[in-house]
Amino acid sequence: MDIGEETGQAVDQVDLDAYQWILTHRRIEPAALAKGLGVSEQRAAEAVTRLTALCLVHADASDPGVGHAVAPEAAMTALAAPGEARIRREQERIARGRALMSAFVPHYHAARHERGTGIEVIPTLAEVRAALNEAAARCRSEVMASQPGGGSRVPEAMQEALARDEALLSRGITMRTLYHHTARFNGPSQAYVEAASRLGGQYRTSHELFGRIIVFDRELAFVPASDGSWGAVAIRQEWLVAYLCEIFEQTWARARPFASAAAEGLEQVAQEIDHTIVELLAAGLKDETIARRLGMSLRTARRHIADIMAQLGADSRFQAGVAAAKAGLVPD
Incomplete structure (x- = not known):
């Protein structure tokens, strides 16, 4: 019998009395039990049936009228055995399923990374520069950049950026960069733009910019880390990169071609x-x-x-x- 079949049923007093009587007299025939309990033979027979189903009473193999009662703990073990066996089988089935699925996990995540849907935090400035140089080397057609800050850019970084941009432009890569209007007052920025423009770079300025960003081939975007460090976040998630490109395009359309403040x-x-x-x-x-x-x-x-x-x-x-x-x- 499965223990679940009896769950929630109240204990009948006749069953308790019958169990006690069988413990003492070691007999289970309904007639003797009915006489001993002062109940009808039918009720006595039903009690024996229920106690037997609960594994609390066992009949003697050689004499059906002879029987004995067992400890409730032993009966509980016998009742729980089928359910526990099913649980073990189900756990084994789940474990086999997990083991089978685990073989597919690396392929799934590798495919997601290859499709450019990841986001990676780059914690240090040195790692950021290395990642930008690698992205520039792999770039096939286009670079878009927003560089806020007017004249506050680090000269060393600008020199490195100029070398990177010259290499890109020499390969026929299209480059568009946005600056704040205040960059027009900055000598190093003017020199940088003048040198890159001769190679085909396009530069515009705006009163306000949405933030710093560099996008390669509309597939990989770099944005600053939000913790105030020199780190960055590399974004390959296609929908997010497309959204950033749309923001760039809207700002670019409203911006004005770069010119020195003196020229304008x-x-x-x-x-x-x-x-x-x-x-x-x-x-x-x-x-x-x-x-x-x-x-x-x-x-x-x-x-x-x-x-x-x-x-x-x-x-x-x-x-x-x-x-x-x-x-x-x-x-x-």
Whole structure:
């Protein structure tokens, strides 16, 4: 009998009395049991049947009327045996299935990596530069980059980038790069753009950029780590890379060809930067955020902000916003 067949049933008092009587008298014939318990012979027979099913009572093989009661612990072991055997068989089946599936796991993850769907954290600057150089060497057709920060780029990094870009452009790779407008005031940035432009590189600037990014062949993107380190994240996940490319294209379409501030007119470029600062001030952004959005140092941003507030005759940001709205510099 399976223990599950009796689960949830209450113990009949006649069964308890019958079990006790059989323990003492070692007989299981219904007539004797009925007489000993003072119950009907039918109830006695039913009790014997139930006790036998529960493995609590066993009949003698040579004399069906003779029997004995066993310890409940032994009966429980006998009742649990079929269920435990099934559990063991099921566990063995699951273990075989896991072992079989494990052989396929490496192939699945290898295929995902080959399709460019992974995300990899690159923790150090040296590893980032090595990864960029490797990606550039493997590049087949196109590079897109957004380089915020104006004139804050490290000269050594720019020299390394120029060597990498020259190698790419010499192979006919299309290169497009976005800078902040403030890069127009930076001598090293101007020299870098001038040298790469002669080889076919395309450069544009914008008041605001969405962040630093380099994308190779629309398949592999590098973005900065968000922990403030010099690390980066390499992205091969195709939908995410496509999304980043779309953001780049939208910004590129609105950006203007790179030119030195002197070539376009210092006053015009400065006015455009100041107008953007007014809009950001009116939006309630902090100095640090404005500096980051425009790719300039915090000190430079605060100097611009102070000059703008003085021109507007404002003592506070609120007054500056009101004055700018009245002057038609920002929407009401």
